[in-house]
Amino acid sequence: MMSSKKDETQSKILEATWKLLESGDYQSVHMAHIAKKAGVSRQAVYLHFKTRAELLNATTRYIDTVKDVDLRFGPTREATEGIDRLEKFISAWVDYIPEIYGVARALIALRDTDEAARDAWDDRLNSLKSGCDKTIKALKKDGELTETLSVSKATDALWALISIHSWEQLVLGCKWSQKQYKDYLIASAKKILVNIKV
């Protein structure tokens, strides 16, 4: 095959980057370290990716492919009842966060200096927001959305509530368990978004 060697090296670099990002030690995710971990020379990395920003971007795309993101949110879309859907949506998202956190963190870090990284990150945020939108609309349809918030405002509110920053602060910062965080988030989302019935 024409470029099997090239593809192989590229994969090794992407895998190495992924592993380093996941390690949580963001300072260690530099070109020399990535190259070493991938078992190639530092210059080989530059042959495949012009800059560090480009490499990190490529890594997020690579991870999405490998993790098959769409598959995870299947149960969410299948839930027909509003509150059930809200719970499943939050649950799926909270489960997904730890898996992408390393990369997310790196992208957030690059966001300010690198336009490409910012676009990549904004893309992800918008896709999450459209998930929020569908969830809120399902609530609304069932007449279970609180009367104090419009669909638009409720979408924004849910989006902010489930942000990675919040997870970072409570799970990583305050040492909440994944379960504690999920339960808290679902309970809070219901209190804030769901209409109280008599």
Added chain:
Amino acid sequence: MMSSKKDETQSKILEATWKLLESGDYQSVHMAHIAKKAGVSRQAVYLHFKTRAELLNATTRYIDTVKDVDLRFGPTREATEGIDRLEKFISAWVDYIPEIYGVARALIALRDTDEAARDAWDDRLNSLKSGCDKTIKALKKDGELTETLSVSKATDALWALISIHSWEQLVLGCKWSQKQYKDYLIASAKKILVNIKV
């Protein structure tokens, strides 16, 4: 006076750092630039602040002094009734955010690449958290804290709820007005944290 000159130089450095942080160009907040802006040599900066971390830390403290933070939170501390205190605390904090956002954003941006800035930022976060703690304890004292959360968990939750990231996302990102945000935050905090009475 023994050290009037020293104090003067120190102030010039702190002012220069502040201005650079506020400029929004986080990349430009490095020692050489700060020195130039302050009109002193780069080494003079190191005479006053051992590391960049220390300087950024000192700058946030300096800003607090100039802005007279304690004064703002006076009404909060004077509120004796739990729920009243919660409202006043959130209100004072939300009013304060826009004033410090420039510096906050810079510190958050620098936090990822720079251990220096992270320490400075963590200091600020911890001081906010202790405010949350007092607020939650006042709620608890009045028997108005929800039974589903411990004091510790409720403190963490309030802290996450009022985070700058959340403000950034909703006010700057989703174009909520300052009033909308404040009202939403107070209403949500009550729903999440306050015991529902019969």
Added chain:
DNA sequence: AAGTCAACTTTACACTGTGTAAAGTTTTTA
């Protein structure tokens, strides 16, 4: 089987930013 080409390695360098060191100058204070 020899040649070519792409992928990769090695070495070296330019550049930016942090922090240290030391010698020299100015300003303050005693």
Added chain:
DNA sequence: TAAAAACTTTACACAGTGTAAAGTTGACTT
């Protein structure tokens, strides 16, 4: 007016990004 403190200048060590260029390897052509 002499000592001490504050500040300047110059120079260096170190880490990380990105560039440049010459050399190596292996696979695919002809």
